[in-house]
Structures are given as C-alpha cells and as structure tokens.
Amino acid sequence: MPVELLVQALLNGFALALVYVLVALGLTLIFSILEIINFAHGEFYMLGGYVTYFAFAVFGLSYVPTLLLAIVVVGLAGVVAERMIFRHLRGKTLNAFIVSLGLLWVIQSGAQLSFGVLDKSVPSAFSGILRAGGIIISVERFVVILAAAGLIAVLYTFLQWSRLGRAMRAVAQDADGAALQGVNIEVISMLGFAIGCALAGAAGGLLAPVFAVSPAMGALPVVKAFIIIIVGGMGSLPGAVLGGLLLGTVEGIGALFFGSAAVNILGFLMVIAVLLVRPRGLFGVA
Amino acid sequence: MMKGQRHPGWGLMLAVVLLLGVAGPAPAAEKVLEIGVLGPLSGGAASYGVELVRGAEMRADEIDKAGGLKVGGDVYKIKLITYDHKASAADAATAANKLVFQDKVKYIIGNAVGATCNAVQTVTEPQKVMFAFVCWGTKNLGPDKPYSFRSMLSQWEAAEPFYRWMKEKRPAIKKVAVISPNDTSGLDTNTAVVKAAKGLGFDVVSEETYERGTKDFYPVLTKILAQKPDLLDVAAAPPGEAGLILKQARELGFKGAKGWTAGVNPATLVSIAGVQAAEGVWSPVNINVKSDFVDAKVRKFGEEYEKRYKEVPGVIAVANYGAFDVFTKAMQEAGSIETEKVLAALTSRPYDTVWGKLVIGAKETYGIDRQFLYPVVISEIRGGKTVDIEQVLPAALKALQK
Numbered sequence: 001m002p003v004e005l006l007v008q009a010l011l012n013g014f015a016l017a018l019v020y021v022l023v024a025l026g027l028t029l030i031f032s033i034l035e036i037i038n039f040a041h042g043e044f045y046m047l048g049g050y051v052t053y054f055a056f057a058v059f060g061l062s063y064v065p066t067l068l069l070a071i072v073v074v075g076l077a078g079v080v081a082e083r084m085i086f087r088h089l090r091g092k093t094l095n096a097f098i099v100s101l102g103l104l105w106v107i108q109s110g111a112q113l114s115f116g117v118l119d120k121s122v123p124s125a126f127s128g129i130l131r132a133g134g135i136i137i138s139v140e141r142f143v144v145i146l147a148a149a150g151l152i153a154v155l156y157t158f159l160q161w162s163r164l165g166r167a168m169r170a171v172a173q174d175a176d177g178a179a180l181q182g183v184n185i186e187v188i189s190m191l192g193f194a195i196g197c198a199l200a201g202a203a204g205g206l207l208a209p210v211f212a213v214s215p216a217m218g219a220l221p222v223v224k225a226f227i228i229i230i231v232g233g234m235g236s237l238p239g240a241v242l243g244g245l246l247l248g249t250v251e252g253i254g255a256l257f258f259g260s261a262a263v264n265i266l267g268f269l270m271v272i273a274v275l276l277v278r279p280r281g282l283f284g285v286a
Numbered sequence: 287m288m289k290g291q292r293h294p295g296w297g298l299m300l301a302v303v304l305l306l307g308v309a310g311p312a313p314a315a316e317k318v319l320e321i322g323v324l325g326p327l328s329g330g331a332a333s334y335g336v337e338l339v340r341g342a343e344m345r346a347d348e349i350d351k352a353g354g355l356k357v358g359g360d361v362y363k364i365k366l367i368t369y370d371h372k373a374s375a376a377d378a379a380t381a382a383n384k385l386v387f388q389d390k391v392k393y394i395i396g397n398a399v400g401a402t403c404n405a406v407q408t409v410t411e412p413q414k415v416m417f418a419f420v421c422w423g424t425k426n427l428g429p430d431k432p433y434s435f436r437s438m439l440s441q442w443e444a445a446e447p448f449y450r451w452m453k454e455k456r457p458a459i460k461k462v463a464v465i466s467p468n469d470t471s472g473l474d475t476n477t478a479v480v481k482a483a484k485g486l487g488f489d490v491v492s493e494e495t496y497e498r499g500t501k502d503f504y505p506v507l508t509k510i511l512a513q514k515p516d517l518l519d520v521a522a523a524p525p526g527e528a529g530l531i532l533k534q535a536r537e538l539g540f541k542g543a544k545g546w547t548a549g550v551n552p553a554t555l556v557s558i559a560g561v562q563a564a565e566g567v568w569s570p571v572n573i574n575v576k577s578d579f580v581d582a583k584v585r586k587f588g589e590e591y592e593k594r595y596k597e598v599p600g601v602i603a604v605a606n607y608g609a610f611d612v613f614t615k616a617m618q619e620a621g622s623i624e625t626e627k628v629l630a631a632l633t634s635r636p637y638d639t640v641w642g643k644l645v646i647g648a649k650e651t652y653g654i655d656r657q658f659l660y661p662v663v664i665s666e667i668r669g670g671k672t673v674d675i676e677q678v679l680p681a682a683l684k685a686l687q688k
Contacts, residue, residue, distance in 0.1 A: 005512055012504035117332040119526040121557040129537060138537035211501040211530060212558050216329050220501065255505030260496045261468045263505065 004134035005256065013252025014245065015141045017228075018148035021244035022203040024225035025155060025237060026196035032172035032235040033192035034082075036089055036096035041225065042218025043107035044197040048074045048204025049213035050115060053122050056209070063125035067147070067205045074201025075194040082193035090189060104218075111215035119212040144206045151202055155195075156237060168192055172235060227267045231274050233284025242282055246270065316354060319362035319623060321346070321610075322385035322394040324378060324406060327370035330499050331399055331524045333551050334602055338396035338420070339368055340595055341606030344587070345614070355614055358621040364614075367391060371402050373498060378402035382409040392625050395613055396606045397421060400471025407431055416625050418609035420602050422471040422522065422548060427652040433625065435632075435646070435656045437609035438601060439571055441478035441522070442651050443680035445547050447662050448570035449482045451678055452517070452545070459543055461491045463515035465506065465531060466522035468495035471548075475522035479547050491515050500527065503534045511540055519545035525600075529558025536563040547571065551600035552665075552672045561670040570662045570678075573601040577674040579663045581642040608640045608658070615639075648682040659683040 027041050051070040055061040061069070085103065089096040128139040159165035170178035171188045179185050203221060204213075211217070224247065232243025247267055254266040274281060323342045325335025346364040354361040367389050369381035378397070385391045386409050394410060395418045397403055403421035410417040411431050419426065420438040427436055452459055462483050466472035472495060480490050491513040494506050510518070518535055520528040528546055532555070549555070549569030556564040573580060575588025575598060584604055591599040616632035617623050633655060636645050641660040648657035661683070664676045 002512075005508065008508050009505060012502070012508060015504070016502050112328060117328045118336065118554065119330070119332075119558060121529075121560075124560065129539065131539075136538050140537070207501075212526060214330075214332075214526075216499075217501075220499065252505055256509055259494065259509075260500065260503070260506035264497060 008135050009252040009256045013248030015145050017244040017248030018145055019203045019206055020221055020224040021240055022148055022199045023221045024228040024240045026199035027225050028229050028235055029192055030196040034189055035091045039100040040103040041200055042222030043104055044074050044200040045204040045221050046218040048201030049208040049217055052205040052208040053120050053213045057122045070201045070205035071198045075198030078194040078197025082190050108215050119214045121212050122208040125209045147206055227271050230271050233281030236283035239283030316361045318365050320365045320367055320391050322391040323366050323368045323396040324381055325398050326373035329372050330526050331373045333525055333554050334398035337600055337603035338606045341603040342366055342396050342610050345607050345610035357617045373399045375401040375405040379405040382406040386413050386415055395610050401469045414625050420605050423474040427656045429654045437658045438605035441475040441547055444570040444662055445478045445482035447678040449486050451664055453486050459516045460489055461515045462488045462517045463492035463510045464519045464521050465494045467498045472522040475548050479521050503531045507535050507538050511538055517543040517545055522548040525551040525554035526558050529555040532559040532563045550602050552667055556670045564667045567667040570664050572665050574665055574672040574674050579674040579677050583640045587640055611639050612637050
C-alpha cells in the first residue's frame with residue numbers, strides 16, 4: 001500500500017478526531033466538577049450547529065463571529081441547564097444519568113419541532129484544497145484542525161494557569177477541600193458546565209459547514225467522545241487528546257483495511273481492550 | 287262511507303312517497319377508512335418519509351374534497367395514521383404491529399428503506415394487509431409476499447437501462463466505483479449496479495458500503511479514489527449522504543463523472559453537496575416534475591405539491607401518491623375494501639394513474655407481478671437544477687409492450 005495513502009488516511013482520521021476531542025473535553029470537565037455524566041452533551045453540539053446555520057447560512061454573519069456566537073449561546077444554554085437541572089444533581093450519578101437522557105430527548109424533539117427533521121446545509125466557510133504531493137485536504141478541514149487545536153490549547157492554558165482554572169481543578173480533586181479554601185462551588189460548577197457545553201457548541205459550529213446540521217447530529221460525536229474519554233481516562237485533558245488521536249489513527253487506517261462500515265466496531269474494540277488491560281484509561285487516576 | 291272522509295293511511299303514504307321523492311335513495315353511510323403510512327421521518331433518510339406522507343396526504347385530501355371514497359354502497363373518509371421508524375428495522379416492526387393490531391389497518395401505503403420493509407412484511411403478509419412501498423431489494427417482492435407491491439422503479443429495473451445509456455452516450459467511461467449503505471437496499475443496489483455494469487463491459491474497480499448516518503466519507507473515499515474511477519455512482523445513498531459523499535469527493539480532487547442509480551430528491555443533494563459538487567450527476571430514478579418527459583398528471587401533481595408544501599416533490603412523493611391512487615381505485619373496482627377482493631382487482635388490469643398507464647409486472651425478476659412499471663427518465667443536475675435528458679424503458683416494461 002502506498003505511503004501517501006496511509007498518510008492521507010491518518011490525516012482523515014485526525015481532522016475529525018480533534019473536534020471530537022473538544023466534545024470529550026467538555027464531557028470530562030463536567031464529570032470532573034459535578035460528578036455527572038451528561039448524556040445530553042451531544043445535543044449541545046447540535047445546538048452549536050444550529051446557531052451556526054442560522055447566523056452564518058440564514059442571516060449572513062461572517063464565520064468567525066458566528067463561531068464565537070455559537071460558543072457563547074451554547075455556553076449560556078449550559079448555564080441554564082446547570083442552574084435549572086444539574087446543580088440539584090451534583091454527585092448523584094444515577095439520577096443525573098436518567099435526567100440527562102430525558103434532556104437529550106427533550107432537546108432533540110424540540111429541535112425536530114422547531115427546525116424540521118431534514119438536514120440543513122451550511123455553506124463552506126473556506127473554499128479550496130491544500131495539496132502536498134499526493135496528500136489532499138480541504139482548506140475547510142484544515143481550518144477545523146487549527147481551530148480545534150487552538151481551543152484545546154486555550155482550555156489547557158486556562159485550566160493550568162488561570163485562577164478560575166485552578167479553582168476548577170481544585171473542585172475536581174476535592175470539592176469539600178476547595179470549599180474550605182474559599183472556592184465558591186456553585187459558581188465553579190456553573191462555569192464548568194458552561195465551558196463544557198461551550199466546547200460542544202464550538203465543535204458543532206466547526207463541523208456544521210463540513211457536514212450539515214440535523215436534530216440527530218449529536219448522537220455520533222457523543223459516542224466518539226465517550227470512546228475518547230474511556231481510552232484516555234476520565235477527567236484527564238492529555239488523556240482526552242491522546243484518546244482522540246488514537247481513535248483517529250484506528251479509524252483512519254482501519255477504514256483502509258476493513259472498510260468504513262467496520263470503523264465503528266474498531267473504536268469499541270479499542271475501548272474493550274483498554275478496559276480489560278487498564279480500566280482507568282491511559283491517563284486516568286485510579 | 288261518509289262523503290269527504292279521508293282514509294288516514296293515504297296521507298301517511300303520500301308523505302312517505304314525497305319524502306322519498308325529495309330525498310332520493312337513502313344516503314350511503316359515511317365511514318372512516320384508516321390507512322397506515324410508515325417511513326423514516328427523522329434521521330438521515332427523513333426526506334423519504336416526509337415525501338411518503340405528503341404524497342399520501344395529497345391523494346387523501348383530494349378524495350375527501352371530492353366527497354369521500356365511494357366503494358360499493360359506502361362512502362369513506364380517509365384517515366392517515368403515520369409512524370416514524372427512523373429507518374430502523376426494529377422500530378418498523380413495532381410500528382407495523384401497532385398499525386395492524388392496535389389501529390386495525392388493512393392497508394399500509396408507504397414505506398422506505400429496504401430492511402424496514404422486510405420487518406413490516408413479517409407482520410403484513412400473515413395478516414393479509416396490503417402493503418405498498420418504495421423500498422429496494424429483490425426479497426421485498428415474491429410469490430411468498432402476495433400482498434406487497436413496490437410503487438417505484440427499483441435498481442433492478444433502472445440500473446440496466448441506465449448503464450446501457452451510459453455505454454452508448456458516454457463511451458469514455460470505463461472504470462466504475464459504487465458506494466451504498468450497508469443495509470438490505472444498499473447491498474442489493476450495489477449488486478444490481480455491479481451486475482448491470484459488468485454485464486455491459488464496464489470495469490467495476492471499487493464496490494464500497496458504509497453505515498447509514500455516516501457523515502465523514504474521507505476514509506472510504508480515499509480508498510475508492512485510489513482506484514481512479516471514471517464514474518462514481520453513489521448508488522443507494524439517500525440524498526443527504528449522497529450530497530456529503532459528492533462534496534467530500536470533490537474536496538479530495540475527484541473530477542470524474544457522477545451517477546446516482548437510486549437518486550431521489552436531487553434538491554436535497556444539491557443543498558448538501560453544493561452546486562459545484564452536484565454538477566453533472568446522472569440519475570435514472572429521479573424525476574423532474576416540471577419536465578416535458580413526464581406525464582401531464584405528474585406536472586399537475588408537482589404544481590399542487592409545490593403550492594402546498596413550498597417544495598418541489600421528488601419521485602417518492604409521486605410514487606406514494608400513485609400507489610394511493612391505484613389502491614383506492616382498485617377498492618372502487620372491487621366494490622369492497624376487503625383486501626382479497628382489492629388484490630384481485632388490482633392485479634387484473636393496468637390503471638390510469640399519475641404515471642400515465644401504469645402496468646404492474648416484472649414477474650420474470652420477482653416471480654410475481656407486483657412491481658409498478660413506467661418509463662425511466664435519465665436526468666442530469668445542471669447548475670443545481672434537474673434536467674431530463676432521455677427516456678428509456680426498463681426491460682420488464684419493454685417485454686410487456688412487445
């Protein structure tokens with residue numbers, strides 16, 4: 001098999017995996033701070049897609065402000081969800097699981113009723129193709145890679161060095177201890193949930209022009225995000241990035257050898273293997 | 287008898303006679319005929335379901351506006367019962383059970399996506415429920431399924447004349463790549479396309495499948511385009527996914543010819559793929575309701591549909607409208623809504639429908655005459671619009687017309 005084909009396959013896998021890492025990071029951030037697994041997280045990704053559709057495709061706003069708008073709007077939706085629902089469920093994993101499933105259906109059905117069931121096309125924000133030898137990537141996907149990598153770097157910087165980021169990490173490690181040190185748990189929970197949802201909104205905004213938007217579009221990214229988190233380790237940012245890159249590699253190369261229909265199976269096989277060998281994931285803490 | 291005394295019975299009889307004279311015969315009792323419509327109304331194949339429901343609604347409303355469906359001595363108002371199965375076979379079986387056992391329907395007019403039809407037939411055939419669908423797959427029709435009808439041409443009727451046309455009119459095309467979803471209708475379409483293409487001497491260099499709902503086709507396209515095909519046939523891909531495949535193929539540098547053997551609803555394909563990536567797509571199944579190639583009744587249907595739904599109908603809407611029309615006409619012909627009698631009436635002669643003279647045939651392919659047959663119109667997408675370029679006949683229709 002030509003090397004160019006392998007490199008192309010890897011590039012194909014990485015481009016989307018980085019976006020799914022954004023979704024996974026939001027999910028893992030929310031889990032770390034509120035100890036809940038938000039199954040409706042894909043619906044926030046979908047909301048990001050629809051904000052992009054309306055702002056960019058319908059009202060003609062340019063793309064970068066549109067993406068920022070998607071991040072802000074979905075972040076605010078996260079604030080509402082946390083204030084109204086999830087703050088009451090902090091630490092109640094099972095209750096939150098059931099409620100988030102319900103929220104998933106409510107948001108998805110609401111989108112179906114409001115926006116219709118058909119796919120809505122978002123025009124390409126960036127046209128053209130980049131070539132390097134036999135390797136090809138559209139400018140649109142290249143921008144998606146850069147934007148996703150940039151957002152991951154911003155999140156890392158924020159969590160690592162900002163006062164609020166440190167407070168979030170403190171709450172994630174020991175909420176009671178953080179509260180004793182004067183950290184306002186409620187504010188941090190709200191902020192963590194909002195940032196988690198905003199990341200999903202950014203992912204939706206980035207991929208809306210690449211694919212299309214539909215009420216059911218959140219299902220696939222959230223499944224990929226769970227694979228990434230389980231492989232990388234729950235609550236670990238470097239783990240999520242590594243999990244995403246591994247998933248991209250497996251899916252990109254796997255599609256070449258086993259066909260695209262087998263790609264989803266390969267992701268789950270990877271999850272099974274990791275859970276058997278290292279149940280806490282590659283970077284997870286026992 | 288005293289003079290001037292009247293017999294009281296005469297007055298009463300006169301009143302009855304007058305009343306009968308004014309009112310005529312006793313009015314037929316108005317009843318309700320419940321008809322099921324299934325389809326994917328959400329997810330990637332939702333456009334199929336939406337068109338199925340709209341096609342049925344159009345005909346049902348016409349019937350009701352005309353005073354109802356007169357069958358024998360009864361007049362029926364039509365009530366549609368619609369369920370969304372999300373293109374899932376399991377959900378389709380559940381919906382069929384609901385329709386047949388809970389809603390007690392005897393007719394299901396409308397369904398799409400092959401695997402869901404198989405699931406529905408496990409309920410409809412034993413219960414002798416008549417079932418019209420647009421699903422593709424050889425196994426959906428057969429002597430063991432006498433109550434099932436396909437109301438739209440399938441790949442088995444369309445692929446051969448389509449590739450024959452290509453061989454004659456586009457001789458530069460030698461290498462063909464085919465991609466479809468990996469379910470019943472997708473696999474069956476790939477089989478039909480490959481058989482037709484190979485039979486006509488084309489070199490099929492790639493035959494790929496994918497999971498329905500896939501959004502990223504870069505991996506599979508990388509594999510396909512490495513074979514350098516002259517033609518990429520997005521055979522059974524639904525419009526949204528076909529649009530994504532063509533958009534991404536263009537991003538990966540594909541500049542060859544594009545086919546869509548199962549192509550329906552080109553407007554959705556164009557909206558997803560973009561005008562440039564959709565340019566030049568040929569389809570033998572698609573229909574342009576504004577074209578001179580189609581029957582005047584199709585054009586009229588298209589105008590009414592566009593007025594009502596603000597969209598141009600695709601072939602599935604026309605097919606389900608036609609199926610509804612044929613089934614209800616057969617009920618009138620049979621003078622009954624009993625499925626056995628309607629079945630006998632339906633298969634006895636051609637019906638004048640939206641397609642023109644509709645023949646139900648193709649026994650040589652399926653072992654039973656249950657396929658609606660009408661001419662194939664090959665269309666091309668040009669500047670985002672569908673343009674019809676040639677009309678050809680499916681082999682089964684050709685054979686019947688000889």
